[in-house]
Amino acid sequence: MTLQTILPVQAAQIKEWAEARGEAAWLTERRLQALELAASLELPKPEKTKLDRWDLSGYGTFKAGEKVTSTDSLPTAAKDLIDEGTQNLIVQRNSGVVYATLSEELSAKGVIFTDLETAAREHEVLVKKHLGTAVKTSEHQVSALHYAAWNGGVFLYVPKNVEIEVPLQAVFLSDDASASFAPHILIVADTNSRVTYVDNYVSAGLNGTILHNGAVEVIALDGAKVQYATVHQLGKEVTDISYRRALLSNNSSIEWIIGEMNEGDTIADTATTLQGSGTNSDAKVIAIGSGSQKINYTTRAVHFGKSSESDMFTRAVMREEAQAIINGITKIEHGATKANGQQTEKVLMLSPKARGDANPILLIDEDDVMAGHAASAGKVNPEQIYYLMSRGISRADAERLIIYGFLAPTIAEIPLELLRTRLQRIVERKLGQ
Amino acid sequence: MATKFVIEGLKAEIEGKEILKGINLEMNGGEIHAIMGPNGTGKSTLASALMGHPKYEVTAGSATLNGEDVLEMGVDERALAGLFLAMQYPSEIAGVTNSDFLRSAINARRGEGNEISLIKFIRQMESSMKGLEMNPEFAHRYLNEGFSGGEKKRNEILQMSMLDPKIAILDEIDSGLDIDALRIVANSVNEMKNEDRGFLIITHYQRLLNYITPDFVHVMMQGRIVKSGGPELAARLEQDGYDWIKEELGITDETVGQEQEA
Numbered sequence: 226m227t228l229q230t231i232l233p234v235q236a237a238q239i240k241e242w243a244e245a246r247g248e249a250a251w252l253t254e255r256r257l258q259a260l261e262l263a264a265s266l267e268l269p270k271p272e273k274t275k276l277d278r279w280d281l282s283g284y285g286t287f288k289a290g291e292k293v294t295s296t297d298s299l300p301t302a303a304k305d306l307i308d309e310g311t312q313n314l315i316v317q318r319n320s321g322v323v324y325a326t327l328s329e330e331l332s333a334k335g336v337i338f339t340d341l342e343t344a345a346r347e348h349e350v351l352v353k354k355h356l357g358t359a360v361k362t363s364e365h366q367v368s369a370l371h372y373a374a375w376n377g378g379v380f381l382y383v384p385k386n387v388e389i390e391v392p393l394q395a396v397f398l399s400d401d402a403s404a405s406f407a408p409h410i411l412i413v414a415d416t417n418s419r420v421t422y423v424d425n426y427v428s429a430g431l432n433g434t435i436l437h438n439g440a441v442e443v444i445a446l447d448g449a450k451v452q453y454a455t456v457h458q459l460g461k462e463v464t465d466i467s468y469r470r471a472l473l474s475n476n477s478s479i480e481w482i483i484g485e486m487n488e489g490d491t492i493a494d495t496a497t498t499l500q501g502s503g504t505n506s507d508a509k510v511i512a513i514g515s516g517s518q519k520i521n522y523t524t525r526a527v528h529f530g531k532s533s534e535s536d537m538f539t540r541a542v543m544r545e546e547a548q549a550i551i552n553g554i555t556k557i558e559h560g561a562t563k564a565n566g567q568q569t570e571k572v573l574m575l576s577p578k579a580r581g582d583a584n585p586i587l588l589i590d591e592d593d594v595m596a597g598h599a600a601s602a603g604k605v606n607p608e609q610i611y612y613l614m615s616r617g618i619s620r621a622d623a624e625r626l627i628i629y630g631f632l633a634p635t636i637a638e639i640p641l642e643l644l645r646t647r648l649q650r651i652v653e654r655k656l657g658q
Numbered sequence: 659m660a661t662k663f664v665i666e667g668l669k670a671e672i673e674g675k676e677i678l679k680g681i682n683l684e685m686n687g688g689e690i691h692a693i694m695g696p697n698g699t700g701k702s703t704l705a706s707a708l709m710g711h712p713k714y715e716v717t718a719g720s721a722t723l724n725g726e727d728v729l730e731m732g733v734d735e736r737a738l739a740g741l742f743l744a745m746q747y748p749s750e751i752a753g754v755t756n757s758d759f760l761r762s763a764i765n766a767r768r769g770e771g772n773e774i775s776l777i778k779f780i781r782q783m784e785s786s787m788k789g790l791e792m793n794p795e796f797a798h799r800y801l802n803e804g805f806s807g808g809e810k811k812r813n814e815i816l817q818m819s820m821l822d823p824k825i826a827i828l829d830e831i832d833s834g835l836d837i838d839a840l841r842i843v844a845n846s847v848n849e850m851k852n853e854d855r856g857f858l859i860i861t862h863y864q865r866l867l868n869y870i871t872p873d874f875v876h877v878m879m880q881g882r883i884v885k886s887g888g889p890e891l892a893a894r895l896e897q898d899g900y901d902w903i904k905e906e907l908g909i910t911d912e913t914v915g916q917e918q919e920a
């Protein structure tokens with residue numbers, strides 16, 4: 226093992242931060258192990274993107290945000306994202322959670338919804354058991370560094386047979402470029418439970434560049450149903466690396482709804498391991514790239530379970546000089562009989578300098594399966610523009626209709642009305658029209 | 659002002675190949691003109707060049723609608739000036755519903771601050787669709803996506819009836835239509851005929867003209883109008899075909915690019 230890699234985070238810092246938080250010893254120990262491991266691991270290798278020249282050093286330093294007693298005291302950027310009257314909300318500002326609330330009703334049912342630091346103290350057994358099981362520390366250097374440096378975050382536990390109707394919400398705000406911003410989301414849905422969780426990542430007024438090294442873990446036990454919706458709208462100062470993983474036991478399901486609306490360079494990897502039989506994973510990604518963003522979006526489904534089904538759908542619009550690689554990876558392991566894996570990636574390029582590369586990959590080690598893919602990348606069709614204009618619609622309006630039309634079928638399928646309208650607004654803003 | 663549309667010396671090419679070799683045609687509101695001729699003689703090119711299809715380049719001539727040369731205008735401006743083309747192959751546009759599209763087109767005419775109310779629009783669209791015996795569900799379908807050939811043609815006529823053009827060009831509107839749909843489309847044209855509106859109907863079948871009586875019939879060959887007449891010309895073509903015209907004019911191959919150099 227070589228220890229020559231110079232890491233952007235040091236053991237002394239980890240210890241100092243842990244102390245500041247009053248962290249449990251077992252957790253600090255894990256962090257230090259992760260850091261040691263990081264030194265021996267390589268950078269992740271997303272398909273067709275080389276990370277060697279990316280600046281991944283912006284970990285900043287731990288700064289616990291000041292706790293607030295009411296959402297009214299939050300910065301506007303965060304406040305704007307909060308659904309009025311929500312009783313189940315976690316807000317992280319920079320390195321720490323500053324606001325957390327859970328309704329008495331859900332609390333009485335045994336639901337746990339708190340920041341992950343607190344959960345590690347108060348629900349040690351649960352956290353210890355599941356933390357790091359979906360996103361592995363050893364995956365690569367970035368994941369190991371995440372486990373060394375993560376802060377704030379969310380722990381959501383839904384007990385057996387508990388079905389939650391209202392969406393639980395979290396907001397992650399970065400507004401200080403010198404402050405570490407690395408939330409970890411851990412969701413454990415126990416047997417036959419059901420939950421919807423929605424979060425937003427946003428930045429405001431940053432005075433320098435920063436890295437968001439984030440991880441999301443969803444553990445769905447037998448028969449559990451999880452809906453996970455996330456919208457990333459981080460500014461151009463933020464390099465966003467997000468690894469999201471769901472682990473599905475028998476007959477459980479995950480539905481990913483993802484809005485990639487960042488302004489900065491982005492690596493987003495959303496993967497489901499369909500471990501159990503009868504599992505179901507559905508991923509919908511809507512993305513807009515602009516400016517000179519470099520982007521790699523990957524959706525992935527790995528089938529182990531019999532009769533497991535996955536569907537992945539990415540629609541991306543690239544403007545200006547944005548460069549995106551869009552990978553869809555369906556892996557069906559030997560023994561996953563009657564599995565069905567489908568994927569579609571579509572990219573629309575709006576300018577001659579914008580690039581979008583749709584890259585479907587099917588890896589099938591079992592005969593008795595179904596799998597399919599469709600991918601397309603292209604520019605706005607001049608025949609379509611002509612057709613719309615021939616009815617009196619201006620070129621700008623014609624383009625707008627076609628772009629919205631391109632995204633609309635995916636937006637329309639978003640099951641949460643509030644998120645649907647919000648995403649629509651963000652799309653309009655990001656398209657600058 | 660009574661509608662007047664005058665095409666003078668129109669020449670157009672596609673990818674450097676000249677297709678239209680000098681078209682002259684004058685139309686007034688209230689008139690129905692039919693352009694007939696075998697395949698490959700430039701009929702559809704005429705329609706596309708008038709509307710401003712990006713693939714066709716106009717190299718000479720003018721087309722003035724009430725004194726304004728539409729060839730100088732952008733495609734959308736031509737439409738706003740009153741030109742309408744029912745296309746032979748309408749585009750399919752996923753994600754844009756028929757009703758959103760039509761409402762945008764109507765609002766483009768009305769201008770900002772004067773948009774049509776949703777209720778009024780829906781009523782108008784429903785009534786127009788009813789006249790064309792279209793399933794109301796088509797309002798909410800994506801524009802032309804998955805429509806059959808006949809459904810697309812009806813959808814073109816629906817747009818024409820709602821956009822109220824001064825000059826409506828119908829390019830092979832009869833192809834892909836069964837006899838019932840043909841009758842419905844023809845009724846719609848006949849109902850829309852008025853003093854302010856002229857029709858230019860492009861077809862190579864006489865069939866449509868059994869339902870719509872043209873005031874003038876023009877025959878195109880080799881990128882030019884080679885013969886004009888009244889409805890009796892269409893009847894003669896129905897009976898005798900095009901050979902007698904070719905013989906009369908000494909043409910052996912009527913398609914564009916086959917004419918003898920003088």
